[in-house]
Amino acid sequence: VDFYNNIKAYLSELQNTNVRSLEDIVAYNYANDGSEGGNPWPLGNPAFSSGQDGFLASLKTKGVMDTTYYQALGFCQQQTRQGGIDAALAQGRNGNQLDALLVPPDVAQSYQIAAQAGYPMITIPAGVHSSTGMPFGLALMQTAFAEDKLVKWASAIEDAQISANTPYKRTLPKWYGYLQRNIPVNNL
Numbered sequence: 001v002d003f004y005n006n007i008k009a010y011l012s013e014l015q016n017t018n019v020r021s022l023e024d025i026v027a028y029n030y031a032n033d034g035s036e037g038g039n040p041w042p043l044g045n046p047a048f049s050s051g052q053d054g055f056l057a058s059l060k061t062k063g064v065m066d067t068t069y070y071q072a073l074g075f076c077q078q079q080t081r082q083g084g085i086d087a088a089l090a091q092g093r094n095g096n097q098l099d100a101l102l103v104p105p106d107v108a109q110s111y112q113i114a115a116q117a118g119y120p121m122i123t124i125p126a127g128v129h130s131s132t133g134m135p136f137g138l139a140l141m142q143t144a145f146a147e148d149k150l151v152k153w154a155s156a157i158e159d160a161q162i163s164a165n166t167p168y169k170r171t172l173p174k175w176y177g178y179l180q181r182n183i184p185v186n187n188l
Contacts, residue, residue: 004059123139
């Protein structure tokens, strides 16, 4: 519901496109399925294995904020805020508050929890897979209005990673053909 309404508001402000709605985006993706992921794999692009299922689910809502929407919103916020991130942050030693939650950003649930709570999250590059060249990272989560804490900790971690004199020192990614139109998916 929120995505449907927010993307419509965003697109209405753009001057450089005729795309004005989620319906337009979905139609464009189907028309350009080879590169944009209109259909799920194996019919569409392997980079978009589920196609545009999130867009289609949002499209079904038509952006209507009804009783069901507000019940779901309240449940999500309670579970991800008080029952989720805030509860986890309260688990510090001797009743102290934790500085942040360290989570893997490539696991979809980690950033979705922060997004559903409306809480900040920051991702830090951690390294590059030795055989595929695929970069990977770490992420930190905090409670509402704690961006300053996240930036402080992320900066300290990144400084330590880069200056470390160990075999685990962070390596920088190699930018293989990043200007090419269709970058092949190489996530082994």
